[in-house]
Amino acid sequence: xxxxxxxxxxxxxxxxxxxxxxxxxxxxxxxxxxxxxxxxxxxxxxxxxxxxxxxxxxxxxxxxxxxxxxxxxxxxxxxxxxxxxxxxxxxxxxxxxxxxxxxxxxxxxxxxxxxxxxxxxxxxxxxxxxxxxxxxxxxxxxxxxxxxxxxxxxxxxxxxxxxxxxxxxxxxxxxxxxxxxxxxxxxxxxxxxxxxxxxxxxxxxxxxxxxxxxxxxxxxxxxxxxxxxxxxxxxxxxxxxxxxxxxxxxxxxxxxxxxxxxxxxxxxxxxxxxxxxxxxxxxxxxxxxxxxxxxxxxxxxxxxxxxxxxxxxxxxxxxxxxxxxxxxxxxxxxxxxxxxxxxxxxxxxxxxxxxxxxxxxxxxxxxxxxxxxxxxxxx
Numbered sequence: 001x002x003x004x005x006x007x008x009x010x011x012x013x014x015x016x017x018x019x020x021x022x023x024x025x026x027x028x029x030x031x032x033x034x035x036x037x038x039x040x041x042x043x044x045x046x047x048x049x050x051x052x053x054x055x056x057x058x059x060x061x062x063x064x065x066x067x068x069x070x071x072x073x074x075x076x077x078x079x080x081x082x083x084x085x086x087x088x089x090x091x092x093x094x095x096x097x098x099x100x101x102x103x104x105x106x107x108x109x110x111x112x113x114x115x116x117x118x119x120x121x122x123x124x125x126x127x128x129x130x131x132x133x134x135x136x137x138x139x140x141x142x143x144x145x146x147x148x149x150x151x152x153x154x155x156x157x158x159x160x161x162x163x164x165x166x167x168x169x170x171x172x173x174x175x176x177x178x179x180x181x182x183x184x185x186x187x188x189x190x191x192x193x194x195x196x197x198x199x200x201x202x203x204x205x206x207x208x209x210x211x212x213x214x215x216x217x218x219x220x221x222x223x224x225x226x227x228x229x230x231x232x233x234x235x236x237x238x239x240x241x242x243x244x245x246x247x248x249x250x251x252x253x254x255x256x257x258x259x260x261x262x263x264x265x266x267x268x269x270x271x272x273x274x275x276x277x278x279x280x281x282x283x284x285x286x287x288x289x290x291x292x293x294x295x296x297x298x299x300x301x302x303x304x305x306x307x308x309x310x311x312x313x314x315x316x317x318x319x320x321x322x323x324x325x326x327x328x329x330x331x332x333x334x335x336x337x338x339x340x341x342x343x344x345x346x347x348x349x350x351x352x353x354x355x356x357x358x359x360x361x362x363x364x365x366x367x368x369x370x371x372x373x374x375x376x377x378x379x
Contacts, residue, residue, distance in 0.1 A: 015218045017138045020072030022220035022271075025130065027071070028064035029222055029308055030316060032057040061308075062124035064226075065094030065133040072137040078144065081158060085167040086140040093136045093174025095182070096128030131227045132181040136174035143170060189228035196233045201299040204237040205292045211241030211311065212291035213284055215270050216249075216277050221311030228307075231333035235305030236298045236323055236346075242270075242313030243347060244291035247355030248283070249273055252363075252371040261377055268315035273374065280373040286362045293354035294346075301342040306333040320347040 035057055042050035069090030073083040091097065099122045106115045143166055147153055154161040196203040207230075214221050221242060224230070230238060249270060253262045264272060277283050297303070309322035322334070324343050338346070362368045 013138075013141075016075040017072055017134060017141070018218040018220065020075040020137070021068045021130070021134045021223055022218070024067035024069070024071035025064055025220050025223045025226065027067045028060045028127065029226075030318075032060050032308075059124060061127045062096045063091075064127040064130065065096045066091040068130070068133045069137045069140070072134075072141060076141055076145075078141075081162055082144050085144065085162050086137055088163060088167045089140045089170040089174065090133050090137045092171040093178060094128035094130075094133040095178055096125055098123045098125045127226055129178060129182050129185065129227070130223050131185050132174060132178050134223070135177070135181065136170060139173065140166065140170045185227050186229070189230060192228060192230060192234050193232060196237075200233055200302075201296070204233060204240075204295040204299040207234050207237040208241035208244065208291040208295035208298070209288040211238040212245045212287040215242045215245050215311075215313075216274055216284070216287070218271070218274075222308075223311075225307045225310035229333075230310045231306050232304045233298065233302065235307065235310035235333075236303035236319070237295050238310040239305055239313050239319030239323075240294045240298050240303075240346065240351065241291040242311060242315075242319070243351045244294045244355065245270055245287040246314055247351050248286050248290055248359050249374065251355055251359050252374045255371040256375040258377065266314065268312075273376065276374045276376050280369045282362075282368045283373070286358050286369075290351065290354045290358045293358070294351040297342070297346040297350050301338050301346060302336050303338055303342070303346050304334045304336050314347070323347075 035053070039050045039054045043054050066087045069087040070083055072090075073086040078086070099120050101118055101120055102115060103118055104115055106119075106121075107113070108115070108121075144162070147162070147166060192203070192207070196207075211221055214224065221238065225235065225238060246265060249265050250262060253265055253273075303323045305319055305322045309319045312318035314320070320343055323338055323346070324340070325337065363370055
């Protein structure tokens with residue numbers, strides 16, 4: 001058993017970082033992504049409690065790096081002190097909180113009080129750079145593990161030195177590499193956006209196929225979308241790719257699994273099917289073919305989305321609702337919305353028809369896999 005545990009330490013480490021990051025991102029994104037549409041009319045009417053709740057949920061987004069740090073640390077079963085240290089290091093290095101020095105005479109917009117001396121102000125700045133948060137959390141875990149191994153975790157003075165030296169040092173490193181990481185991720189986002197503009201159908205198909213695969217790996221579709229600011233047509237295609245995999249998994253799961261497993265898949269637990277899928281990886285081709293077909297109406301109707309809706313698909317109906325409704329805070333990302341009929345065709349009719357046909361060909365005609373290959377329980 002010991003040999004099995006250390007057989008792939010690098011792979012296991014990466015999977016834990018990816019899984020933790022995915023959990024942190026979902027905690028920060030999902031509540032706001034779902035509830036903001038329900039609160040939209042109340043916020044517009046300036047209902048006090050709705051304004052307050054909406055502001056709190058939006059603030060979740062700025063806490064995403066902290067949540068990534070916490071979730072990654074929990075994956076490694078760390079103690080509260082180390083969890084807190086990793087959270088701090090990840091948070092300060094991500095760019096989700098910006099700060100600046102203001103001169104005497106500056107009027108605080110919240111308290112309406114004028115500064116008498118130079119001071120520092122802090123401003124929430126969205127989710128920051130998710131990729132940098134993942135890198136920093138991984139680095140913090142490595143350093144804490146080294147400190148625990150060679151310095152006994154700083155012993156009795158850990159409460160002082162762990163946040164100060166580990167948290168501060170890793171945070172400073174992360175802060176300095178952030179511009180370079182941001183440059184790379186921004187360029188990736190610009191490249192995808194350029195290609196979707198030049199070749200909308202082809203890129204919609206390719207992005208949908210990619211996301212249909214990513215959704216059943218440890219990698220977070222939401223994390224990738226946020227990292228490269230995937231918006232517009234690319235976001236719509238990504239959401240449809242997630243839906244395509246959901247459809248094929250559901251068709252087979254409903255035949256061989258208990259109702260709870262199928263409901264879990266419908267609610268977004270596709271990653272829970274990884275053991276079965278990777279025992280029969282030919283299924284991935286079925287996901288991709290379904291996604292390729294489902295991507296056609298995305299380009300045809302110019303179905304768009306935002307970075308926060310790209311990786312969801314049917315989960316919370318985030319992707320479909322976003323393609324029909326423009327939120328004021330996200331106008332910079334989405335320039336076109338679709339009506340109910342094109343939305344139903346894109347998000348429901350075509351994926352289901354494509355999934356049924358493709359699955360029939362793969363299981364009954366080509367006999368490449370069977371529904372029984374997906375028999376498992378999601379726990």
